[in-house]
Amino acid sequence: MSRRKEKSNLAIWGMDLSQGSAAALLIKSAFPGVPFIFTVQYGYGEDRIAHGRLGLVKKAFYRMLESADHVTAISHHLCGVIRAYDYCGPLALIPNGVDSEKFNVKNGSSAARKNAKVVITVSRLVHKNGVDILIDAIALVKKKIPTILCTIVGDGPEKASLMRQARECKLEKNVRFFGAIPYAKVPSALHEADLFVRASRSEGMGNAFVEALAAGLPVIGTNVGGIPDIIIDQKTGLFVKNEDPVDLAEKIIFLLSNEAFARNLAHAGASRVLQQFSWNQIAESYRALFETSIAARKTILVATGLFPPDIGGPATYSMLLVNELPRRGFRVRVVSFGQVRRLPKFVRHFAYEIALFKQARCADIILALDPVSVGVPAAFTALLLRKKLFMKIVGDYAWEQGIQRFGVVDLLDDFLQKKYGWRVELLKKIERWSAKSARAIIVPSFYLKKVIEQWGIKSDHIAVIPNACEPSLFEISREDARKELALRGKVIVSVGRLVPWKGFGVLIEAVAQLAPEISDIFLVIIGSGPERKSLEIKIRKLGMEKQVVFFGNLPHDTVLMYFKAGDLFVLNTGYEGFSHTILEAMGQEIPVITTRIGGNPEIISHKKNGILIEYNDKNKLREAMQEIFDMNQESRAQLVKEALITARGFNKERTIKELIQVISAI
Numbered sequence: 001m002s003r004r005k006e007k008s009n010l011a012i013w014g015m016d017l018s019q020g021s022a023a024a025l026l027i028k029s030a031f032p033g034v035p036f037i038f039t040v041q042y043g044y045g046e047d048r049i050a051h052g053r054l055g056l057v058k059k060a061f062y063r064m065l066e067s068a069d070h071v072t073a074i075s076h077h078l079c080g081v082i083r084a085y086d087y088c089g090p091l092a093l094i095p096n097g098v099d100s101e102k103f104n105v106k107n108g109s110s111a112a113r114k115n116a117k118v119v120i121t122v123s124r125l126v127h128k129n130g131v132d133i134l135i136d137a138i139a140l141v142k143k144k145i146p147t148i149l150c151t152i153v154g155d156g157p158e159k160a161s162l163m164r165q166a167r168e169c170k171l172e173k174n175v176r177f178f179g180a181i182p183y184a185k186v187p188s189a190l191h192e193a194d195l196f197v198r199a200s201r202s203e204g205m206g207n208a209f210v211e212a213l214a215a216g217l218p219v220i221g222t223n224v225g226g227i228p229d230i231i232i233d234q235k236t237g238l239f240v241k242n243e244d245p246v247d248l249a250e251k252i253i254f255l256l257s258n259e260a261f262a263r264n265l266a267h268a269g270a271s272r273v274l275q276q277f278s279w280n281q282i283a284e285s286y287r288a289l290f291e292t293s294i295a296a297r298k299t300i301l302v303a304t305g306l307f308p309p310d311i312g313g314p315a316t317y318s319m320l321l322v323n324e325l326p327r328r329g330f331r332v333r334v335v336s337f338g339q340v341r342r343l344p345k346f347v348r349h350f351a352y353e354i355a356l357f358k359q360a361r362c363a364d365i366i367l368a369l370d371p372v373s374v375g376v377p378a379a380f381t382a383l384l385l386r387k388k389l390f391m392k393i394v395g396d397y398a399w400e401q402g403i404q405r406f407g408v409v410d411l412l413d414d415f416l417q418k419k420y421g422w423r424v425e426l427l428k429k430i431e432r433w434s435a436k437s438a439r440a441i442i443v444p445s446f447y448l449k450k451v452i453e454q455w456g457i458k459s460d461h462i463a464v465i466p467n468a469c470e471p472s473l474f475e476i477s478r479e480d481a482r483k484e485l486a487l488r489g490k491v492i493v494s495v496g497r498l499v500p501w502k503g504f505g506v507l508i509e510a511v512a513q514l515a516p517e518i519s520d521i522f523l524v525i526i527g528s529g530p531e532r533k534s535l536e537i538k539i540r541k542l543g544m545e546k547q548v549v550f551f552g553n554l555p556h557d558t559v560l561m562y563f564k565a566g567d568l569f570v571l572n573t574g575y576e577g578f579s580h581t582i583l584e585a586m587g588q589e590i591p592v593i594t595t596r597i598g599g600n601p602e603i604i605s606h607k608k609n610g611i612l613i614e615y616n617d618k619n620k621l622r623e624a625m626q627e628i629f630d631m632n633q634e635s636r637a638q639l640v641k642e643a644l645i646t647a648r649g650f651n652k653e654r655t656i657k658e659l660i661q662v663i664s665a666i
Contacts, residue, residue: 009294010034010294011034011035011036011037011290011293011294012024012027012028012034012035012036012037013037013039013290014036014037014038014039014064014068015039015041016039016040016041016042017040017042017049017057017060017061017064021038021060021064022060024036024038024064025060025063025064025067028067029067032361032362033362035069035070035293035294035296035331036067036068036069036070037068037069037070037071037072037289037290037293038064038065038067038068038070038071038072039071039072039073039074039094040071040072040073040074040078040081040082040204041073041074041078041096041204041205042078042081042204043128043202043203043204043205043206043225043226044128044202044204045128045201045202045225046081046084048202049061049081049085061085062085062086065082065085065086065087066087066358066359068087068089069089069090069293069296069299069331069333070089070090070091070092070289070293070326070331071087071089071090071091071092072091072092072093072094072286072289073091073092073093073094074093074094074095074096074204074205074226075093075095075204075205075225075226075229076093076226076228076229077203077204077224077225077226077228077229078204078205078225078226079091079093083308083309086336086338086339088304088307088318088322088334088335088336088339089322089332089333089334090322090323090326090332091322092285092289094282094285094286094289095205095210095226095229095276095277095282096205096207096210096277096282097210097277097278097279097281097282098207098210098211098214098273098277098279099214099279100214100270100273100274100278102187103186103187103190103211103214103215104214104215104216104270115147116147116148116149117145117147117148117149117194117195117256118149118150118151118192118193118194118195119134119138119141119148119149119150119151119193119194119195119196119197119252119256120150120151120152120153120189120190120192120193120195120196120197120212120217121134121150121151121152121153121154121196121197121198121208122153122154122186122189122190122196122198122208122211122212123153123154123198123208124154124155124156125152125154125155125156125157125158125159125162126156126157126158127158127201128200128201128202128203129198129199129200129201130198130199130200130201130222130243131152131158131162131199132158132161132162132165133199133243133244133245133248134150134152134197134198134199134245134248135150135162135165135166135169135171135175136165136169136245137197137199137245137246137248137249137252138150138169138171138174138175138249138252139169139170139171139245140245140246140249141249141252141253142171142174144253145253145256148174148256149174149175149176150171150174150175150176151176151178151189151192151193152175152176152177152178153178153179153180153181153186153189154178154179154180155179155180159177159179162177163177186211187211187215190211190212190215190217191215191216193217194217194218194256194262195217195218195219195220195252195255195256195262196208196209196212196215196217196218196219196220197219197220197221197248197252198219198220198221198222199221199222199240199245199248200221200222200224200225200227201222201224201242201243202224202225203221203222203224203225203226203227204225204226205225205226205227205229205230206221206225206226206227206230209221209227209230209231209237210230210273210277213230213236213237213266213269213270213272213273214270214273214277216266216267216270217266218237218238218255218262218263218265218266218269219231219236219237219238219265219269220237220238220239220240220248220251220252220255221237221238221239221240222239222240222241222242223239223242224242230269230272230277231269232272234265235265235268236265236268236269236272237265237269238251238254238255238265292326292327293326293331295329296326296329296330296331297329297330298329298330298331298364298365299330299331299332299333299362299363299364299365300321300325300330300331300332300333300363300364300365300366300367300663301333301334301335301356301359301360301363301365301366301367301387302318302321302322302332302333302334302335302367302369303335303356303366303367303368303369303374303375303377303378304317304318304334304335304336304337304368304369304370304374305336305337305338305369305370305373305374306318306336306337306338307319307334307336307338308556309555310336310338311553311554311555311556311559313394313467313580314369314370314394316467316556316580317369317392317467318334318336318369320468320652320655320656321334321367321656321659322334324652324656325656325660328656328660330660333359333362333363335352335355335356335359335374337352337373337374339352339355340352340355349377352374352377353377353380353381356374356377356378356381357381357384357385360381360382360385360387361385363387364387364388365387365388365389365390365663366378366381366382366387366388366389366390367389367390367391367392367663368389368390368391368392368434368438369391369392370391370392370393370394370397371391371393371397371431371432371434371435372397372427372430372431372434373397375391375431375434375435376430376433376434378391378434379433379434379437379438382437383437388439388663388666389437389438389439390438390439390440390441390442390662390663391434391435391438391440391441391442392441392442392443392444393435393441393442393443393448393452394443394444394448394577394578395448395575395577396412396415396416396431396451397427397431398415398424398427398428398430398431399412399415399416399575400499401424401427402415402420402424402427403499403500403501404499404500404530405423406420406421406423406424408420408424411501411574411575411597411615412451412575412598416451416454431455432455432456435452435455435457436455436456436457438461439461439666440461440462440463440662440663440666441457441461441462441463442462442463442465442659442662443462443463443464443465443577443578444464444465444466444467444577444578444599445464445466445577445578445598445599445602446464446599446602447577447578447598447599447602448464448577448578448598448599449462449464451577463658463662465655465658465659465662466578466602466650466654466655467578467580467583467650467655468650468651468652468654468655468656469580469583469584469586469587469647469648469650469651470587470651470652476561476564477564478564478565478589481561481562481564481565482565484561484565485561485562485565487522487565487566488520488522489520489521489522490518490520490521490522490567490568490629491522491524491565491566491567491568492511492521492522492523492524492566492567492568492569492570492625493524493526493562493563493566493568493569493570493585493590494507494523494524494525494526494569494570494571494572495525495526495527495559495562495569495571495581495585496526496527496571496573496581497527497528497529498525498527498528498529498530498531498532498535499529499530499531500531500574501573501574501575502529502531502571502572502573502574503572503573503574503595503615503616504525504531504535504572505531505534505535505538506572506616506618506621507523507570507572507621508523508535508538508539508542508544508548509538509542509618510618510621510622510625511523511544511547511548511625512542512543512544512547513618513622514622514625514626515544515547517626518629521547522547522548522549523544523547523548523549524549524551524562524566525548525549525550525551526551526552526553526554526559526562527552527553528552528553532550535550536550559584560584560588563584563585563587563588563590564588564589564590566590567590567591567628567629568590568591568592568593568625568628568629569582569585569590569591569592569593570592570593570594570621570625571592571593571594571595571600572594572595572613572615572616572621573594573595573597573598573600573615574595574597574615574616575597575598576594576595576597576598576599576600577598577599578598578599578602578603579594579599579600579603582594582600582603582604582610583603583646583647583650584647586603586609586610586640586643586644586646586647587643587644587647587648589640589643589644590640591610591611591628591631591636591639591640591643592604592609592610592611592643593610593611593612593613593621593624593625593628594610594611594612594613595612595613595614595615596612596613596614596615597615600612603646605642605646607639608639608642609639609642609643609645609646610639610643611624611627611628
């Protein structure tokens with residue numbers, strides 16, 4: 001194969017942390033244009049990845065993830081492990097499967113079984129599979145069920161010690177070691193049992209559980225690794241405590257003594273296997289993945305300051321690109337500043353530039369999601385490698401830093417017209433240099449387009465593409481949300497970084513003025529930042545400790561739940577380029593009050609889908625909150641209905657389509 005023929009119908013598929021994947025990595029290094037799909041099935045636990053073979057396993061894992069164009073994993077647990085190793089690219093959950101027809105054929109019971117109850121485990125005889133725990137549990141079960149039989153199918157380095165353990169427990173007649181048997185005979189072995197057990201210490205997925213469920217057996221397992229993808233406790237199986245033979249013995253006795261309950265578990269488990277672990281479905285998932293990877297026209301490198309589990313606009317947007325662009329003919333690579341943030345302050349910037357440079361060599365386009373922290377290294381990289389650079393800008397970095405670090409007190413509109421000290425002016429020059437290096441600038445609002453024009457960027461080089469909102473991603477009733485969050489009374493929710501221009505101080509004062517009239521009023525503030533201590537002092541002075549609660553940063557789903565459970569969302573902000581948070585609040589049907597600032601009026605139509613006020617106008621803010629609380633049910637319902645319609649208009653299809661138009665036109 002020559003490098004000129006890399007755009008052929010070929011893909012490289014590396015299976016797990018293995019010599020095969022190492023070979024795939026070498027091929028990818030030689031032919032970087034050929035897509036590399038890396039499938040992770042590792043079941044030996046995170047400790048083995050981190051420390052195995054004197055650290056070589058960890059290094060190999062990092063290198064494979066760094067080079068992969070798409071990664072798949074067989075369980076949610078392994079998806080989490082992959083993200084923990086700083087992989088920010090496309091990631092698909094595709095489990096292993098089972099031939100249900102092969103395992104569903106009854107072959108009859110062995111005559112040797114007679115009337116005994118039979119527990120079976122199928123596994124390699126290694127420490128991670130916990131067969132020693134099962135043997136200890138069988139010794140306890142024997143006291144209640146003397147005729148208990150335990151069939152152990154499999155071989156491995158611990159076989160001799162396990163057989164010795166069985167003898168020491170006087171279980172020679174109760175525990176049978178079958179050794180390794182042909183795979184075709186596994187269904188017959190399962191059908192001779194009443195119950196499948198595996199007390200795993202770690203598990204990538206646990207395919208043996210799927211096979212046991214397909215064979216119609218109830219199953220018992222530990223809540224580790226990928227097993228929770230298969231077992232739903234009390235519904236498709238039972239969980240036992242880790243390293244606890246007593247609890248395991250009790251669960252075995254319970255299922256063997258309650259046949260009706262065991263049958264229901266087995267039936268539900270078999271149905272789950274048919275729905276989620278069919279080889280036909282899995283093969284179709286891989287077919288679509290390979291076709292998408294091979295058909296990709298260009299590679300986009302996304303430079304971002306944040307990536308999930310980080311929260312914030314860049315994290316949400318970069319994940320949207322990772323999920324959606326591959327479906328539209330693009331490969332996506334992501335370099336997040338979070339991958340180097342743990343390094344010392346100046347070292348991290350150098351390390352980020354190196355990481356970006358390495359990935360950019362195989363990219364056609366670089367998309368930077370801010371003009372300075374990742375925008376400057378992206379601009380240098382694009383210049384050195386002669387790559388097309390596009391930039392998304394959602395704010396003025398120089399202004400934000402000026403307020404937080406250099407004594408600036410002006411709002412953005414005034415800031416753009418004035419001159420400040422040399423440090424602020426230097427930041428202005430830096431962000432404007434990087435912006436001018438881009439082929440096109442993407443902004444989420446017409447307000448921000450006017451801001452960027454004042455940087456000296458031509459209007460026809462700036463595209464307005466609003467952020468996307470997917471309100472249907474989180475569904476829960478208001479009553480259930482309030483119950484789960486233990487909320488009561490009139491609940492006001494506000495979300496944002498605790499920085500001066502977010503106006504939390506005035507919001508707290510306005511709520512304090514309402515408190516004498518609305519005794520059960522509460523303000524929930526979600527977010528973190530440098531203003532927290534001063535805000536806490538203000539709360540104590542106002543005697544509002546019981547009415548105002550700080551929650552810091554919360555997971556995205558939890559934030560949405562607070563929106564659903566709350567009575568009112570307030571964002572008293574002095575700057576907002578285009579607020580994704582406002583859209584998400586509207587999507588969860590909570591009335592919105594915000595300011596006539598920045599891009600907010602492009603989302604909110606006053607008294608149609610929300611209420612607009614002037615920034616930091618405490619009296620108007622108090623009156624607006626009182627107006628929402630006094631609304632009758634019909635008026636409130638109409639307000640949130642219009643808000644939901646607005647939120648749904650800002651959808652991902654529109655966002656991605658318009659982005660592709662911009663990057664394809666140049």
